[in-house]
Amino acid sequence: MTRGLGGNSPANVQKYLSGVGYPADKQDLIEAARRNDAPDEVMQTIRKLPEDHYGGPQDVMKGYGEIE
Template identity: 45%
Template sequence: MADVNPIEVQKALKGAQYPADRDDLVELAERNGAGQDITQELASSSKDRFDGPDDVQRSVFGRG
């Protein structure tokens, strides 16, 4: 995993409507100006759908 900051991930996903599909979150992060490191982490997630911000954090950072 790249050196991705959890706070930056949440900033990149500002305005997300959950539950959300992985591809929708990647697109939102890109529109919000997220760096390639964040969009790659989201895109490479093994999950296809997220129930909320905590679900994203667990998937990206392997917690929970």
């Protein structure tokens, strides 16, 4: 997975999660990204996140780091 600028980089993924009320689960993240018109590559990245409960953006990035 490419982790450069733009695309599905951590900063870009967080951009499309704007408005998420934490704590949140994976479905909350998917719905927020959809509302924010996330491109397909970002949606795919969010769908690959571990099924988990996220206490804040830092937990999402921890899950992001676990994606192969």
